[in-house]
Amino acid sequence: MDRKIKRLLLLVVSCSVTGVILGGTASWAxxxxxxxxxxxxxxxxTQDPIQKTIQGMSTxxxxxxxxxxxxxxxxxRED
Structure with a gap:
């Protein structure tokens, strides 16, 4: 893999992990x-807190x- 693809993959993974943490925490709270x-x-x-948390994490x-x-x-686009 070249350098640009690795950087893009790292950006997507880090933003996704951050979203999972924030979404799960917000839904649990x-x-x-x-x-x-x-x-x-x-x-x-009637709503299950675990299911609600998983929905928040996926969102x-x-x-x-x-x-x-x-x-x-x-x-x-800027480059």
Missing amino acids: ESNLCLQKHTVTSDCL GFLAGAGAACGAAWQLR
């Missing part, structure tokens, strides 16, 4: 806040990968 409210809704009780992964691709595309 949202689930916990939902259960700590004074009036707990039935929607809050974060896609957002991170998309951001990395967008940044790489923008840098490529």
